[in-house]
Amino acid sequence: MNAMSRNATYNFAYLDEQTKRMIRRAILKAIAIPGYQVPFASREMPMPYGWGTGGVQVTAAILGPDDVLKVIDQGADDTTNAVSIRKFFERVAGIETTTHTAEATIIQTRHRIPEAPLAEGQVLVYQVPIPEPLRFLEPRETETRKMHALEEYGLMHVKLYEDIAKNGHIATTYAYPVKVEGRYVMDPSPTPKFDNPKMHMSAALQLFGAGREKRIYALPPHTEVVSLDFEDHPFEVQRFDRPCALCGAEQVYLDEIVLDDRGGRMFVCSDTDHCETRRAEGHRGELGGELSGEAK
Amino acid sequence: MYVAVKGGEAAIDNAHRLLADRRRGDRSVPALTLDQITEQFALGVDRVMSEGSLYDRRLAALAIKQARGDLIEAIFLVRAYRTTLPRFGYSEPVDTGAMLIERRISACFKDLPGGQLLGPTFDYTHRLLDEELDGDPQIAIGERRESLTDAAARVADILGGEGLVEEDVDPAGQSAPGDINHTPSEFPMSRAMRLQSLSRGDEGFLLALGYSTQRGYGRSHPFAGEIRIGEVEMEIIVPELGFAVPLGRIQVTECQMVNQFKGSAKAPPQFTRGYGLVFGQSERKAMAMSLCDRAMRAEELGEDVVAPPQDQEFVISHCDNVQATGFVEHLKLPHYVDFQAELGLVRTMRAEYAQRESTFQTDLQEAAE
DSSP, rough: OHHHHHHHOOEEEEEEEHHHHHHHHHHHHHHHHHOOOEEOOOOOOOTTTSSSHHHHHHHHHOOOTTTTEEEEEETTTSSSHHHHHHHHHHHOOOEOOOSSSGGOOOOEESSOOSSSSSTTTTEEEEEEEEOOTTTTTTOOOHHHHHHHHOOOHHHHHHHHHHHHHHHOOOOOOOOOOEEEETTTOOOOOOOOOOGGHHHHOSSSSSEEEEETTTTTEEEOTOOOOEEEEBBBOOOOOOOSSSOOOOOOOOOOOOOEEESSSSSSSEEESSSSHHHHHHHHHHHHHHTTOOOOGGGO | OOOOOHHHHHHHHHHHHHHHHHHHHHHHTTOOHHHHHHHHHHHHHHHHHHTOOOOOOHHHHHHHHTTTOOOOHHHHHHHHHTTTSOOOOOOOOOOOOGGEEEEEEOOOOOOOTTOOOOOOOOOOOOOOGHHHHHHHGOOOOOOOOOOSSOOOOOHHHHTTTTTOOOOOOOOOOOOOOOOOOTTTOOOOOOHHHHHHHHHHHOOHHHHHHHHHHHTTOOOOOOOOOEEEEEEEEEEETTTTTSSSSEEEEEEEEEEEEEOOOOOOOSSSOOOOEEEEEESOOOOOHHHHHHHHHHHHTTTTOOOOSGGGGGGGHHHHOOOOHEEEHHHHGGGGGHHHHHHHHHHHHHHHHHHHHHHHHHHHHHHHHHHHH
């Protein structure tokens, strides 16, 4: 109760209203220019930089008392950092939280997009470590901003081409660059490229927050998002040669679970809510009978 | 048999309980009081105030206690608290020339108005471990003399009279210094904003960069023009009153580095300056800061930017230890989704490699036959 009385001195959703207004202005600008990285005066948050402070600030700025929040990390609601962020908002905003994708009005995520298609009115907030897709080709912010302004993306195409020349295919598996509405090249955050097609024409609003790098960018609903590729080397997503071992789902992203030190492996849905929903509906994979094995 | 990696919530709670337990340590040893920390770890407290960017000794001591002595963690705690504080206004510029001086030295002049004052310094101590401190020996009270009658003018102002040292003006002629808390950082950054970033920048990082300038990476031939430590008065103008009202005194360390400069197309030969100002008694930090400040002025003074300390984007983007520690340590977070993607890629590429190798071997054999 001591902790409660101390929390009482914080504003709803932690940030003061002035800061929220500043962030909302950045978000509005980002929505108006899809894929453009808007600089904002990012704040210190009570969790470390690099642990989702950008996403947390965006969520704090858009959160209302009636919102229902879902937080995932690696597709799962129960990973430690997702738990920590969810608890943070429960504590400083007193809002309702959920693990069900369909019930959430705001979903904050790190590294995944839920398997179930998002609906109109939902907001997906991405935590972004390095917002600049050109960063590893050009370390200077002054240069990369110029490159975006001039739509000078040759360097990125050369990089992808070199991949093909060296390996026969593009060797980028996550944070795979996309082009937004035919204008800005954007980093989709380190989601596996498997998730890139879900960004395209999504009915949900997608907001990206990079706290340490002080950038916000956005994809308004129904925005064209195209993964970069070449005519003779079209973009492809990862494929798994087996279904989820628990729920039997196909065409979903799977985590590889090491079972023993003799090469034993199993593959299960990375999206835990999707997997649980399917199992509740009666779907079973090859090892799906052992539901009781999971701790709560 | 698969047991999901679950139970994050309970695990976190238990981990934090254990942390609290370890923080307290052996219960038969008395707990540290905040007074003990502020009095006896004063320089650690000063570093936390300075890099935490909040002048409050008690909160800094609390943070050090809560962080188990991990100063960067303590700095983080203080920053995360200060970010929630409302901003009432900006103080008037501090007059360090009117400082109540406790220490003041110049390496440029043997004697100067106001005199050299060593103050409480580790300098010239022999670094021999003092086993007596294992106990609580009687320590004599320090000698004090009555306050100085001579005004201790800043050394930079003494040299400035001859025009040998560049004047203290912001070359861009900006009147408002800006505020790094409210403005997104963009480069090139004004010197005032760079100084704000440096003042809360990591002591170790700035020390290493400053050191590198001495070893030839963006060398600028520095002299410690003056280092002064003492209390200055803070004032704020209240619009309703129309005049400056004193808020209180804070202790600061100021360093004026005087650097040789042969002149360039942009500026005549003269001594140039690097500036350092930090909360509390943090001499090493103030000196390192002034070396870095001077190095980053390369472009303004028409020097070639050839070394990392001269590159403001490099220095400013990486000097904040709260940002640095967060991003380095975030590598602890799960990355298995991306790792899975990379695993798939490496497997594919290894298969392709093996296939190429075997085709090559077959071709070789066929060629040999």
